[in-house]
Amino acid sequence: MGALLYNQLGQYDLGMRYADLAFAETDPPRQRCAARQLYLEAALGLGQWPDSDDTANSAIDYCTSQGELGFSNLIRTYLAKNLARTGRKDEARLLLEAHIKEASETRYPRLISEFHSLLAEYSFDAGMLDSAERSANTALEASRNNAFSLPRVAAHRVLHEIALQRGDLQRALDEYRHYAEADKAYLDDVKARELAFQQSRNEVQQKDQAIALLSKQNEVLKLEQQVAHTSAQNTRLLLLLLGVVLAGIGYWAYKIKRVQMAFRRQAQTDGLTGISNRRHFRDAADAQLKRCGESGREAALVLLDLDNFKLINDRHGHAAGDWVLKQVAEACKAVCRDGDLCGRLGGEEFGILSCGGDADAARRIADRCRERLAAIDASQVGHDQRITASFGCTTSRRSGYVFETMFTDADTAMYRAKGSGRDRVVLHADDATPPTPPAVHGRLETSPG
Numbered sequence: 001m002g003a004l005l006y007n008q009l010g011q012y013d014l015g016m017r018y019a020d021l022a023f024a025e026t027d028p029p030r031q032r033c034a035a036r037q038l039y040l041e042a043a044l045g046l047g048q049w050p051d052s053d054d055t056a057n058s059a060i061d062y063c064t065s066q067g068e069l070g071f072s073n074l075i076r077t078y079l080a081k082n083l084a085r086t087g088r089k090d091e092a093r094l095l096l097e098a099h100i101k102e103a104s105e106t107r108y109p110r111l112i113s114e115f116h117s118l119l120a121e122y123s124f125d126a127g128m129l130d131s132a133e134r135s136a137n138t139a140l141e142a143s144r145n146n147a148f149s150l151p152r153v154a155a156h157r158v159l160h161e162i163a164l165q166r167g168d169l170q171r172a173l174d175e176y177r178h179y180a181e182a183d184k185a186y187l188d189d190v191k192a193r194e195l196a197f198q199q200s201r202n203e204v205q206q207k208d209q210a211i212a213l214l215s216k217q218n219e220v221l222k223l224e225q226q227v228a229h230t231s232a233q234n235t236r237l238l239l240l241l242l243g244v245v246l247a248g249i250g251y252w253a254y255k256i257k258r259v260q261m262a263f264r265r266q267a268q269t270d271g272l273t274g275i276s277n278r279r280h281f282r283d284a285a286d287a288q289l290k291r292c293g294e295s296g297r298e299a300a301l302v303l304l305d306l307d308n309f310k311l312i313n314d315r316h317g318h319a320a321g322d323w324v325l326k327q328v329a330e331a332c333k334a335v336c337r338d339g340d341l342c343g344r345l346g347g348e349e350f351g352i353l354s355c356g357g358d359a360d361a362a363r364r365i366a367d368r369c370r371e372r373l374a375a376i377d378a379s380q381v382g383h384d385q386r387i388t389a390s391f392g393c394t395t396s397r398r399s400g401y402v403f404e405t406m407f408t409d410a411d412t413a414m415y416r417a418k419g420s421g422r423d424r425v426v427l428h429a430d431d432a433t434p435p436t437p438p439a440v441h442g443r444l445e446t447s448p449g
Helices: 002-008 012-025 029-046 054-065 069-085 089-104 109-125 129-142 150-166 169-223 225-268 278-295 309-316 318-335 359-374 403-419
Strands: 299-306 341-346 349-355 389-395 425-428 444-447
Touching: 002 012, 012 029, 029 054, 029 069, 054 069, 069 089, 069 109, 089 109, 109 129, 109 150, 129 150, 150 169, 169 225, 225 278, 278 299, 278 341, 278 349, 278 403, 299 318, 299 359, 299 403, 309 318, 318 341, 318 349, 318 359, 349 359, 359 389, 359 425, 389 403, 403 425
Parallel strands: 389 425, 425 444
Antiparallel strands: 299 349, 299 389, 341 349
């Protein structure tokens, strides 16, 4: 029915109009229940809920008497939302609790998830955390096959708020990530439906314009039979031209979008290695450090600069140097965990930022990277020496959560490693212990603050 389609597209004014028409022209009880349910859904969406709840209660009673429990309980969710909107959340919660069993017996996942997500919200607002958690989990289970469900978004948000109140920051972070993903999926779905509706409306308008044009041409044909053949030819040419113009517009819109996406990728990635470039690495690192700081998680920054890289270019050519840089980038990516950032910061310098990593984690990352660099077989490009690099590390505990400060401290440590003999790891610290060459591959040294 048209009202259902328009409500799903968010066009509630049209949905209300067609629901009214359907109710007036329909006799079967099921269709009348559906019409009332769609009308009240549109009224809620438009903020035009009746002054009295009698309209909703009357529709609920009618649908219940006809055995249409799905429709009656959908209307109860709208009534509950209006009660909550007008400051009567306890009434809304009690209404839903009184009919939760009846809603579950319909075996309609969308209805069940809606009931439980609303119960989760209202129970949370009432301070009933355990009840809110159970309802939120039930809503997620009921909507597991629908990633674009609004109840799913609400359930993850409630679980996030519950975890925050309980002080479980890791759970809160996980639930917020789920909430953000579900919210994005829902909004993307809404935008896609809105776009489809607008495209359909534009197509209808274009067709109406074409029909009007053809009607006018037909009137001319009746008055001027002598030019019928010529007019028909002109009409066909006009329609063909219109099609060509529309096709051209669509083609260029597609091309422009592709170019924009390509420019965005080029602006964010290093053209040679395919990992983040310096600017994107810095922007992403700023954002990640901010999140780490807000959640109280430590972060580690590892910088590395290839040793004697100029000799490779001078002896074997830039093609060999480029090959080595690509292998180094692959080595850096291989030691990154999920969520870590990896980028080429310029020339033969690379960086890795790990949220949740401390000094030991920085050491492990650097050591694993050294091992992978040493394992690179550069003989195929004519280089018969081991690939090594000097590493400088720091953590947010030592340098704070400002990227520029962390970068400066790690850079100082890296150049201290290079000045102390290369192929080693130096950690920025507040002490002044002089670095010594590592006796065993993977030993960590400490730079002065």
